[in-house]
Each structure stands twice: as structure tokens, then as C-alpha cells.
Amino acid sequence: MGQAGSLLLAGGGLLSSAQAADDPILAGRPLVRYPEKTDLILLTSRPPQLETPMKYFDRAITPNDAFFVRYHVFPVPTSVDLGTWRLKVHGRVDRPLELSLDELKTKFPATKVIAVNQCSGNSRGRFSPRVLGGQWGDGAMGNAEWVGARMRDILTQAGVRQGALQVTFDGLDKPAFPTVPDFVKSLDVSRIMDDPDVIVAYQMNGQPLPVLNGYPARLIVPGWYATYWVKNLSEIEVIDHVFEKFWMKPGYRIPDTPCGCVEPGTAPARTVPITRMTVRSFIAVPAPGARVAVGQPVTLKGIAFDGGYGISEVQISADGGATWRRAQLGADLGRYSFREWSAVWTPPAPTSYRLMVRAFNGIGESQGTLPLWNPAGYLRNVVEQVDVQAV
Amino acid sequence: MRAVVIACWLTCLILAPPAIAQEKTITLPADHAYAKLRPGPHSDLAQTQCQFCHSTDYIVMQPGGDAKQWGAVVTKMIKVFGAPLSEADAKAITEYLATTYGPPK
Numbered sequence: 001m002g003q004a005g006s007l008l009l010a011g012g013g014l015l016s017s018a019q020a021a022d023d024p025i026l027a028g029r030p031l032v033r034y035p036e037k038t039d040l041i042l043l044t045s046r047p048p049q050l051e052t053p054m055k056y057f058d059r060a061i062t063p064n065d066a067f068f069v070r071y072h073v074f075p076v077p078t079s080v081d082l083g084t085w086r087l088k089v090h091g092r093v094d095r096p097l098e099l100s101l102d103e104l105k106t107k108f109p110a111t112k113v114i115a116v117n118q119c120s121g122n123s124r125g126r127f128s129p130r131v132l133g134g135q136w137g138d139g140a141m142g143n144a145e146w147v148g149a150r151m152r153d154i155l156t157q158a159g160v161r162q163g164a165l166q167v168t169f170d171g172l173d174k175p176a177f178p179t180v181p182d183f184v185k186s187l188d189v190s191r192i193m194d195d196p197d198v199i200v201a202y203q204m205n206g207q208p209l210p211v212l213n214g215y216p217a218r219l220i221v222p223g224w225y226a227t228y229w230v231k232n233l234s235e236i237e238v239i240d241h242v243f244e245k246f247w248m249k250p251g252y253r254i255p256d257t258p259c260g261c262v263e264p265g266t267a268p269a270r271t272v273p274i275t276r277m278t279v280r281s282f283i284a285v286p287a288p289g290a291r292v293a294v295g296q297p298v299t300l301k302g303i304a305f306d307g308g309y310g311i312s313e314v315q316i317s318a319d320g321g322a323t324w325r326r327a328q329l330g331a332d333l334g335r336y337s338f339r340e341w342s343a344v345w346t347p348p349a350p351t352s353y354r355l356m357v358r359a360f361n362g363i364g365e366s367q368g369t370l371p372l373w374n375p376a377g378y379l380r381n382v383v384e385q386v387d388v389q390a391v
Numbered sequence: 392m393r394a395v396v397i398a399c400w401l402t403c404l405i406l407a408p409p410a411i412a413q414e415k416t417i418t419l420p421a422d423h424a425y426a427k428l429r430p431g432p433h434s435d436l437a438q439t440q441c442q443f444c445h446s447t448d449y450i451v452m453q454p455g456g457d458a459k460q461w462g463a464v465v466t467k468m469i470k471v472f473g474a475p476l477s478e479a480d481a482k483a484i485t486e487y488l489a490t491t492y493g494p495p496k
Contacts, residue, residue: 030425035417045422051438079416129493130454179473211417
């Protein structure tokens with residue numbers, strides 16, 4: 001990224017782009033470069049958590065080196081030997097498996113899905129009242145083309161026994177101390193058998209996965225939050241009960257209410273595991289605080305996505321939400337993917353403008369003008385806004 | 392004989408297929424300086440004890456909280472994550488956090 005005030009030519013009318021440092025949630029966070037990664041915004045060093053700058057969300061596919069990183073326990077895997085790495089499948093199965101990466105690639109048909117991977121707590125830093133937890137801005141999300149073996153094919157190969165209810169997923173990240181709960185997640189057997197897009201991916205945007213994004217293989221659960229997308233996957237167990245260890249309960253739960261929300265500042269009576277993503281859309285260009293030229297057309301750009309119904313419409317407003325008009329949608333890469341959008345806007349007068357974006361999905365769900373609240377800081381999907389100055 | 396053995400050894404070395412890289416390794420940077428806790432009573436204790444398990448940017452990034460909120464965090468570290476903190480240290484660290492990283496204004 002250039003200096004503040006560098007001239008961008010996109011759309012002609014965009015004079016300058018402000019820096020992310022203007023964002024109170026990102027202020028003070030250093031840009032860092034980790035292995036197989038470009039400059040990302042540091043959230044934490046150990047375990048590593050890195051956030052993708054908003055400038056990468058002007059396009060549908062997030063580059064592997066710009067893809068966000070989120071681990072839960074330390075140490076994280078820093079070395080993987082394919083000579084010894086095996087994906088173990090055991091528990092209530094007829095034929096326990098120990099698959100090498102080669103076997104995973106050759107024994108099962110390769111399947112492809114383009115899907116958004118978004119942290120449950122993406123944008124937590126923007127909650128009001130504020131909540132403790134990882135203070136992400138909006139960059140704990142990314143979209144990639146994943147190729148791998150269908151999870152249901154793997155289960156069929158292993159032969160799921162009568163009475164099996166859930167499947168647990170564990171990765172190579174193992175806490176240093178036995179007292180720290182290992183990061184293990186679970187899905188219902190039916191969730192896997194009913195959905196051919198739940199895969200064990202060994203390829204991300206045509207390349208092996210970066211180690212920090214789950215090399216050599218990770219679970220892909222399209223439409224659902226990233227908490228289920230277990231990285232550096234190594235062990236799959238079929239069980240006959242509902243798995244309720246720490247990262248399923250009390251971790252990663254939302255209020256058991258239709259909106260997944262409660263009155264700000266209050267505690268929910270009951271909770272359920274977080275699952276499907278809410279509808280979101282973002283303006284990547286222009287950046288907050290950008291200066292635009294009066295009477296010159298500016299191309300606004302960004303992405304929209306939801307939990308698997310697909311984006312049917314994106315609307316933008318240049319008057320703080322008083323009036324809305326349709327944006328143009330980019331190529332449809334599938335119902336789990338980021339959908340690019342763009343709109344040309346010409347600022348009529350030398351004043352400040354509040355640009356806003358909202359999306360609608362295939363079943364008519366959209367985004368609220370007021371944010372919903374829950375104590376863990378999940379599911380954020382308020383209408384986003386960017387203030388710019390026309391000169 | 393010895394010459395033959397050496398010759399073969401050399402030839403075999405040259406003709407042997409290159410070993411396929413089976414191992415992928417990365418090296419992670421050390422904790423970033425921005426994680427350093429602000430000075431204050433018991434800051435050294437908090438820095439030492441907390442960074443035993445995680446970098447302290449986990450603390451620095453938070454919006455802040457009162458003694459009740461930070462107390463809940465410290466208790467979670469002990470009860471859920473097994474942090475081996477004495478009662479006195481837990482109390483001192485909670486005081487430090489609530490004073491130095493108090494509730495957002």
C-alpha cells in the first residue's frame with residue numbers, strides 16, 4: 001500500500017485513499033509478514049491471529065497470502081511431514097482409516113467449492129457495548145476455491161455404524177499443557193451426509209494450503225462460520241453422542257433466539273452452537289476518509305455474501321441510507337462465494353458523503369440499519385458505511 | 392575393489408532420483424513489541440504469568456473492563472485453561488488489569 005494521499009486512478013474521481021489507521025479498532029495494530037503471507041494486520045502473535053486489510057475485498061477471490069489466520073491454542077503446527085501425516089478416521093465405523101495425502105487425493109473423487117471462510121467473531125471490535133474477546137476489525141474473512149475429498153465419501157468408505165450421531169474433527173494444533181482444552185469441533189453425521197460440499201480440502205486457489213491456513217488439509221463447511229473449518233486436520237472420530245467439550249460448549253454459542261441476539265448488555269437464557277453465516281456486504285473502494293472529485297464518476301466496489309442461499313441483490317446509498325439504488329453484480333461463483341458488486345457514483349457537491357451498502361440473499365434476508373448484539377460478539381451483519389469527502 | 396566401490400557410490404549418488412520434499416516447515420516470529428503491557432503496579436507479574444501461555448497482545452487489544460470483567464477472565468484462565476496461578480497472584484493481576492486496562496470510556 002502506498003503512502004496516505006497516494007493517487008488512485010480507479011473510477012477517475014477517486015483522488016486519494018485514507019489509511020486503515022483512521023479506524024479506531026485497527027489503530028496501533030502493526031502490519032506484519034508471516035511465512036507464506038503478505039503484510040497482514042496483527043491481532044495476536046501467539047497463537048498467531050492475522051487480519052486481512054479491507055483493500056483485498058474489492059475482488060471475489062482472496063489471495064492465499066492475504067487470507068486471514070486464526071488459531072486458538074499454542075503451539076500451532078509449524079512443520080508437517082507428509083511421510084508420516086495421516087488423516088485418521090475412527091470411532092463408530094466398520095473400517096477405521098489412516099489416509100495419506102496421496103490416498104486422500106486418489107481414493108476419492110476431487111470436488112470443488114468456492115466458499116467464504118469467516119470467523120464467528122469477525123468485526124467483534126465494533127460491538128457496542130464492547131465485548132471482550134478477539135477485537136477483530138472486518139478482515140477475519142476470505143473467499144477461496146477449495147478442492148478436496150467429500151467428507152461423506154470418506155465416511156462411507158469407513159462405514160458409519162448404527163447409533164452414530166456426530167463426527168468430531170481435530171487438527172495438529174495441540175496445547176502445550178494438558179489442562180488447556182484441545183481445539184476439537186463436531187458436526188452431526190446428517191450435516192455431512194446431506195451436503196456434498198462439506199469437503200476435506202487439500203487445495204486452496206489452485207495451490208497447497210499455507211501452513212497457517214491448514215496445510216496439508218482442512219475441513220470446509222460452506223455457509224457455516226470458520227470455527228468448524230478445522231485446520232491441519234489429522235483426526236476424525238464418529239461418536240454416538242452430542243460432543244460438548246469446551247470449543248462446542250460453552251465456546252462458540254449464540255443466544256437461542258430467532259435473531260441470535262439479546263438486549264445489549266444482557267445475558268441469554270439459553271444458547272445453541274453458532275452455525276450459518278448472516279448476510280453481509282462491504283465497501284472496499286473507496287476507503288474511509290477518501291477524497292473524491294465533485295462531478296467525476298467514482299466506481300464503488302466491494303463484496304457481499306451470506307450463509308449459502310446466494311446473493312440476489314446489492315444496494316448502495318450515497319445519502320446515509322435515505323435512498324438506495326441497485327449495484328451491479330459480478331460473476332456468480334456459487335451460492336457460498338463472495339459476490340463482487342460495483343456501482344458508479346458521481347458526487348454532486350463539495351461536501352462529505354456517507355456511502356452505505358446492503359445485500360439481499362436468495363430467501364430475502366438482508367441487513368439491519370441497527371446492529372444486533374450478543375455477549376460473545378458473533379453474527380455481526382449491520383449495514384456497513386464509509387464516509388468520504390468530495391472536493 | 393575400493394575404487395570400484397567409490398565409483399559406484401559416486402554414480403549411484405548422481406543417478407539417484409532427487410528426494411521428494413515430504414516436509415514443510417515454517418518459522419514463526421517472536422511476540423511483537425506491541426504486546427508489551429503498560430507499566431503499573433504488578434505489571435511485571437502480569438507480563439510474566441500471562442505470556443507463559445499466550446502473547447499479551449490478547450490483553451492490549453481489549454476494550455478494557457472493570458474488576459468484575461477482568462476477574463472473570465483471570466478465573467477462566469485458571470479454571471478452563473489451567474493457568475497455575477496462586478490466589479494472591481490472580482488477585483494482583485486482576486487489580487493490575489482493571490486499573491491499567493479499565494472500562495472503555
